[in-house]
Amino acid sequence: MAKLESKTPAGPLADKWQRHKTEIKLVNPANKRKYEIIVVGAGLAGSSAAATLAELGYRVKNFVFHDSPRRAHSIAAQGGINAAKNYQNDGDSVHRLFYDTLKGGDYRAREANVHRLAEVSVNIIDQCAAQGVPFAREYGGLLANRSFGGAQVSRTFYARGQTGQQLLLGAYSALSRMVGQGGVELHTNSEMLDLVVVDGHAKGIIVRDLITGAITRHSADAVVLATGGYGNVFNLSTYARQSNATAIWRAYKRGACLANPCYTQIHPTCIPVSGDYQSKLTLMSESLRNDGRIWVPKKKEDAKKNPADIAEADRDYYLERIYPSFGNLAPRDVSSRAAMRMCEEGRGVGETGLGVYLDFSDAIKRLGEPAVRERYGNLFDIYHEITAENAYQTPMRIFPAVHYTMGGLWVDYNLMSNIPGLFVLGEANFSDHGANRLGASALMQGLADGYFVIPYTIGDYLAGQKPGAKTLTDRAEFTQAEQNVTAMTQRFLSNKGKQPVSHYHKRLGKIMWEHCGMARTRAGLEAALQKIPALRAEFWADVLVPGSADTLNQSLEQAGRVADFIELGELLCRDALTREESCGGHFREEYQHPDGECKRDDEKFGHVAAWEYQGEGQTPLRNTEPLNYEFTKMSVRSYK
Amino acid sequence: MVAEKPSKKLFSVTLRVWRQPGPAAPGKFVEYPAANVNPDMSFLELLDVVNDGLTVKGEEPIAFAHDCREGICGTCSCTINGKPHGPGHGIATCQLYMRSFQDGDVIVVEPFRAKAFPIQRDLVTDRAAFDKIQQAGGFISVRTGAAPDANSIPVPKEDADLAMDAAACIGCGACVAACKNASAMLFVAAKVSHLGLMPQGQPERDRRVLAMVQTMDAAGFGNCTNQYECSAVCPKNITHDFIARLNRDYAKALFRTRFKPVSGAAAGGAG
Numbered sequence: 001m002a003k004l005e006s007k008t009p010a011g012p013l014a015d016k017w018q019r020h021k022t023e024i025k026l027v028n029p030a031n032k033r034k035y036e037i038i039v040v041g042a043g044l045a046g047s048s049a050a051a052t053l054a055e056l057g058y059r060v061k062n063f064v065f066h067d068s069p070r071r072a073h074s075i076a077a078q079g080g081i082n083a084a085k086n087y088q089n090d091g092d093s094v095h096r097l098f099y100d101t102l103k104g105g106d107y108r109a110r111e112a113n114v115h116r117l118a119e120v121s122v123n124i125i126d127q128c129a130a131q132g133v134p135f136a137r138e139y140g141g142l143l144a145n146r147s148f149g150g151a152q153v154s155r156t157f158y159a160r161g162q163t164g165q166q167l168l169l170g171a172y173s174a175l176s177r178m179v180g181q182g183g184v185e186l187h188t189n190s191e192m193l194d195l196v197v198v199d200g201h202a203k204g205i206i207v208r209d210l211i212t213g214a215i216t217r218h219s220a221d222a223v224v225l226a227t228g229g230y231g232n233v234f235n236l237s238t239y240a241r242q243s244n245a246t247a248i249w250r251a252y253k254r255g256a257c258l259a260n261p262c263y264t265q266i267h268p269t270c271i272p273v274s275g276d277y278q279s280k281l282t283l284m285s286e287s288l289r290n291d292g293r294i295w296v297p298k299k300k301e302d303a304k305k306n307p308a309d310i311a312e313a314d315r316d317y318y319l320e321r322i323y324p325s326f327g328n329l330a331p332r333d334v335s336s337r338a339a340m341r342m343c344e345e346g347r348g349v350g351e352t353g354l355g356v357y358l359d360f361s362d363a364i365k366r367l368g369e370p371a372v373r374e375r376y377g378n379l380f381d382i383y384h385e386i387t388a389e390n391a392y393q394t395p396m397r398i399f400p401a402v403h404y405t406m407g408g409l410w411v412d413y414n415l416m417s418n419i420p421g422l423f424v425l426g427e428a429n430f431s432d433h434g435a436n437r438l439g440a441s442a443l444m445q446g447l448a449d450g451y452f453v454i455p456y457t458i459g460d461y462l463a464g465q466k467p468g469a470k471t472l473t474d475r476a477e478f479t480q481a482e483q484n485v486t487a488m489t490q491r492f493l494s495n496k497g498k499q500p501v502s503h504y505h506k507r508l509g510k511i512m513w514e515h516c517g518m519a520r521t522r523a524g525l526e527a528a529l530q531k532i533p534a535l536r537a538e539f540w541a542d543v544l545v546p547g548s549a550d551t552l553n554q555s556l557e558q559a560g561r562v563a564d565f566i567e568l569g570e571l572l573c574r575d576a577l578t579r580e581e582s583c584g585g586h587f588r589e590e591y592q593h594p595d596g597e598c599k600r601d602d603e604k605f606g607h608v609a610a611w612e613y614q615g616e617g618q619t620p621l622r623n624t625e626p627l628n629y630e631f632t633k634m635s636v637r638s639y640k
Numbered sequence: 641m642v643a644e645k646p647s648k649k650l651f652s653v654t655l656r657v658w659r660q661p662g663p664a665a666p667g668k669f670v671e672y673p674a675a676n677v678n679p680d681m682s683f684l685e686l687l688d689v690v691n692d693g694l695t696v697k698g699e700e701p702i703a704f705a706h707d708c709r710e711g712i713c714g715t716c717s718c719t720i721n722g723k724p725h726g727p728g729h730g731i732a733t734c735q736l737y738m739r740s741f742q743d744g745d746v747i748v749v750e751p752f753r754a755k756a757f758p759i760q761r762d763l764v765t766d767r768a769a770f771d772k773i774q775q776a777g778g779f780i781s782v783r784t785g786a787a788p789d790a791n792s793i794p795v796p797k798e799d800a801d802l803a804m805d806a807a808a809c810i811g812c813g814a815c816v817a818a819c820k821n822a823s824a825m826l827f828v829a830a831k832v833s834h835l836g837l838m839p840q841g842q843p844e845r846d847r848r849v850l851a852m853v854q855t856m857d858a859a860g861f862g863n864c865t866n867q868y869e870c871s872a873v874c875p876k877n878i879t880h881d882f883i884a885r886l887n888r889d890y891a892k893a894l895f896r897t898r899f900k901p902v903s904g905a906a907a908g909g910a911g
């Protein structure tokens with residue numbers, strides 16, 4: 001049974017982080033260069049961590065599977081980044097940001113972690129502005145803000161609709177600077193395929209060079225994973241096509257606990273699936289719901305009609321009808337589930353019947369087309385590019401899609417997993433968003449972890465370790481891990497199956513979406529737990545991976561990732577089955593209030609579920625970490 | 641019209657694709673017929689489908705670079721019918737949809753070609769030279785934690801907006817592939833302009849432009865001869881006006897170094 005100590009410091013909430021920083025151990029500057037740190041991933045969390053650790057004097061090796069660190073999927077975040085600057089003088093404060101984030105997470109995150117996140121949010125904006133990130137400005141030259149969901153203040157900083165891109169390029173520039181100075185050794189096209197644990201401590205990784213196929217061993221005094229979320233377990237999502245869970249999954253199989261995998265966020269406004277060939281879903285910013293009205297036909301037989309031919313009286317503006325006080329701005333999870341119910345009733349629109357209308361005709365009548373174009377023009381353009389439809393003339397069709405995972409590897413307050421020396425940052429960990437993430441909070445967390453948390457907390461671990469893991473690569477643990485990787489590669493390439501990898505990924509995605517998507521039931525999850533192991537057996541028996549191990553082989557890369565997704569999908573369903581409550585991004589139909597809101601069970605499930613691997617074919621162990629709310633009351637989340 | 645979309649009319653095309661097994665191996669065009677093409681498919685989704693077909697037949701699929709599939713990561717990099725990112729305007733390869741083509745079309749697909757972007761396999765090229773240029777000077781030196789309050793440095797809105805126009809570069813390399821000289825001037829100009837327009841970027845202004853240009857030259861990119869093919873294919877519509885800024889910055893920096901040495905290792909050689 002894993003030991004899960006949160007190591008949350010004692011003392012008043014607002015003093016915990018300050019006090020912790022002064023109490024944890026330091027590594028003196030001359031000694032820092034004796035320590036090597038591996039950072040895997042170069043999104044916001046990975047590149048900010050690699051750059052900052054190198055600035056401090058540690059020797060950093062950064063591994064990314066992309067051809068450049070600038071390609072990581074943080075780049076695609078649109079909306080913005082929250083910070084408690086109170087530049088608007090509208091009553092914001094660190095405490096308010098803390099409270100909104102904790103409540104948004106449906107009271108399933110650690111208080112102390114969330115408070116620290118709110119505290120360092122202000123430093124992030126300073127840091128990014130100093131790097132030259134071209135944030136939106138007011139005419140006076142000061143920073144502009146916009147409002148976002150789940151908050152009553154205006155605290156979101158942004159750079160047009162490309163905030164993630166600009167923040168990532170800022171972190172990438174800091175990383176590039178340290179690569180240029182020799183502080184970071186950058187390994188691009190390098191995918192981590194195993195974690196090496198020596199005497200109970202994380203001491204290295206096994207890496208495949210995606211261009212040459214070479215498998216290499218890398219040792220270090222600590223390993224930092226910042227490899228993102230696992231939403232592609234659903235196959236179709238707003239994630240990048242190559243986003244994967246391999247690094248965290250293989251760490252899990254080496255003993256790191258995976259916490260709350262069932263907390264998945266489904267975004268209500270995405271462009272619907274158009275066919276079997278589909279590879280990706282595209283998000284349309286939820287700001288559209290400010291002026292668009294969502295509806296489906298009242299009668300099933302109208303679903304295939306041209307929307308212009310459906311009379312006003314035959315339209316069901318179901319969000320306005322069911323949630324009169326919130327209407328079209330009902331929370332993300334509520335809106336997503338309502339859309340699904342409409343489609344289940346056979347009233348979904350579009351070719352596949354999986355879509356609802358988002359209609360701007362009233363807004364255009366009220367404001368005029370130029371005003372609508374001014375507000376949302378770029379989104380209408382994206383919509384047109386993908387669907388060839390003109391949303392000024394006909395309603396958009398939208399449908400929910402997976403776009404973030406709150407679960408991830410379990411970490412303590414220092415962001416260290418239950419394997420000493422293994423740290424996990426950003427979306428890859430589970431720590432700050434509880435059961436649901438608010439908009440504009442992902443960028444905040446990635447950069448908080450990388451710039452302002454890990455540089456302090458990693459020293460506390462390293463100070464207790466003798467430097468010099470360099471000599472370890474000859475150890476049996478490295479040999480065994482490398483053989484593990486090679487054996488898997490050989491197994492794929494020698495398997496004379498009949499179906500390409502994508503075939504299994506699609507089938508897994510369908511099982512996950514049907515049984516473990518927006519609404520989950522005991523029966524559905526039990527069915528999934530039958531279907532997934534069967535799919536896994538079929539995958540290993542019949543997958544066809546062409547080519548060889550010693551070249552660029554994208555089928556081989558995908559095969560390993562999908563093998564891991566199949567296993568992770570099973571764990572996700574198991575977690576969803578055992579969490580007999582609804583909270584945030586986990587909705588069990590059996591547990592809801594009469595109005596369809598999540599019904600939590602704080603008594604029985606006010607805890608973190610951290611799963612521990614027990615070996616091939618064994619049921620994993622469900623460890624729990626109680627969530628002790630010292631300063632806030634767990635209450636019913638209401639936005640009415 | 642819209643919801644009235646009956647089944648879309650499917651059509652057929654022929655892909656003529658550059659196949660090259662490895663960096664040193666010779667390459668050639670190979671034709672692949674593609675039937676039942678849905679106009680709502682993206683071009684990369686068609687490649688996915690063709691690849692699954694090849695795999696099932698026991699052939700090796702076409703290697704191509706891709707990731708976000710929403711035009712922001714800059715990974716995808718095909719030259720389609722002779723134009724980097726294909727026939728659209730202001731889009732990356734992943735944003736190209738099959739409705740841009742017609743039944744019977746022959747679509748020629750090649751990697752981005754430039755001396756500084758060696759081919760790794762099929763349609764995948766090595767664009768590490770761009771990272772090298774960034775590492776030489778594409779940054780503002782600010783240690784984590786050393787930043788002043790963000791609002792202590794006001795930036796005129798016009799400057800911030802123009803900086804953002806330049807900063808929108810996704811680093812795909814289409815500008816290089818389109819240029820007859822394989823010049824990376826638009827890419828370098830975008831970064832130099834973005835940082836040069838911000839007050840935070842002033843202290844390192846001369847050093848940055850000299851170091852980046854020097855590294856660009858060393859990587860084997862050609863010079864700009866003002867044809868503007870680069871901005872014509874840029875998926876983010878970055879204007880060649882920024883190249884004028886780069887040239888001005890470079891000339892000024894060079895001039896100033898005659899009188900005042902510029903700190904930093906890379907500065908001297910650019911003249």
